[in-house]
Amino acid sequence: MGSGIAQAAAVAGFAVVVRDVSEPALRRGEAAVRSSLDRLVAKEKLGTAARETALTRLSWTSELATLADCGLVIEAIPEDTALKRALWQELDGRCPPATIFASNTSSLSITELAAATGRPDRFIGLHFFNPVPLMPLVEVVRGLTTSAETFDAALAFVRRLGKEPIVARDRSGFIVNRLLVPYLLDAVRALEEGTGSVADIDRGMQLGCGHPMGPLMLLDLVGLDTTLSIGEILFQEYREARFAPPGLLRRMVAAGFHGRKSGRGFYDYTAEPPRPSDLTL
Numbered sequence: 001m002g003s004g005i006a007q008a009a010a011v012a013g014f015a016v017v018v019r020d021v022s023e024p025a026l027r028r029g030e031a032a033v034r035s036s037l038d039r040l041v042a043k044e045k046l047g048t049a050a051r052e053t054a055l056t057r058l059s060w061t062s063e064l065a066t067l068a069d070c071g072l073v074i075e076a077i078p079e080d081t082a083l084k085r086a087l088w089q090e091l092d093g094r095c096p097p098a099t100i101f102a103s104n105t106s107s108l109s110i111t112e113l114a115a116a117t118g119r120p121d122r123f124i125g126l127h128f129f130n131p132v133p134l135m136p137l138v139e140v141v142r143g144l145t146t147s148a149e150t151f152d153a154a155l156a157f158v159r160r161l162g163k164e165p166i167v168a169r170d171r172s173g174f175i176v177n178r179l180l181v182p183y184l185l186d187a188v189r190a191l192e193e194g195t196g197s198v199a200d201i202d203r204g205m206q207l208g209c210g211h212p213m214g215p216l217m218l219l220d221l222v223g224l225d226t227t228l229s230i231g232e233i234l235f236q237e238y239r240e241a242r243f244a245p246p247g248l249l250r251r252m253v254a255a256g257f258h259g260r261k262s263g264r265g266f267y268d269y270t271a272e273p274p275r276p277s278d279l280t281l
């Protein structure tokens with residue numbers, strides 16, 4: 001999601017520094033932005049000049065120190081509290097006090113992440129949706145300590161991106177994932193129980209309910225590993241069976257079927273067009 005957020009900010013006119021831990025990850029991110037911008041140009045949603053200007057606004061680095069001059073830092077690393085808190089602590093020491101910190105977490109507590117820094121009043125949740133360049137929504141999440149000024153600045157930033165903010169309380173999953181994740185997990189349960197095939201479960205929700213993609217294809221887009229982490233965090237908070245990740249999801253993640261990004265999930269993306277994966281259930 002990091003490259004998608006960077007792209008949206010660059011297209012909106014911001015100078016963006018993208019930091020990742022490894023050079024190969026940076027190259028993948030850069031390639032994803034180029035391909036996404038090309039698709040927007042092909043669909044006539046963006047002009048070629050705007051594409052070129054957006055690309056010049058992006059710089060790519062593996063050095064955390066390069067973020068020291070940024071007015072806003074948005075973190076989109078894996079859903080792991082310890083990992084995120086350690087990163088924020090380090091950034092807190094490098095960025096000036098006025099810099100606003102925002103986490104793209106989908107399920108972790110904003111208040112808990114903010115407490116890892118010396119600026120809990122300038123810490124907020126900005127939760128984007130996949131694929132970021134296309135989805136208009138951003139959930140703006142105020143932690144217990146987020147100041148009114150930080151909240152106003154975050155809302156203004158989201159609007160400058162041309163996206164629509166909604167305001168959510170700091171409860172695990174916020175608004176969208178609290179509703180979406182039990183539905184996605186239930187689709188996996190339906191498949192596991194033999195209620196329908198991969199193709200029929202997806203076609204059912206597309207053709208019967210007008211969803212743009214079925215739940216299993218959406219799981220592949222979001223990432224099976226990501227959804228597993230979110231389900232575990234939601235279950236920890238609410239202790240309700242509907243949030244508990246089903247065994248099949250766990251086994252698929254263990255087998256390396258992480259969805260689109262790994263080439264295989266409920267669908268096999270090495271085939272053109274992608275077809276349902278051959279799974280022994």
Ligand code: 3HC
Binds near residue numbers: 035134212218
């Ligand atoms: N940049 C990036 N990805 C793009 C893109 C662009 N400019 N244009 C299309 N895509 C992606 C799609 O994922 C898909 O991949 P593929 O073609 O490479 O296989 C493809 O491109 C679909 O292309 P289409 O041109 O056919 O797609 P549409 O433009 O008609 O719609 C869609 C694509 C907007 C993704 C639509 O299917 C949709 O709305 N799907 C539901 C998405 C959704 O529910 N997202 C929320 C997920 S939850 C979340 O993110 C929260 C997190 O915390 C879990």
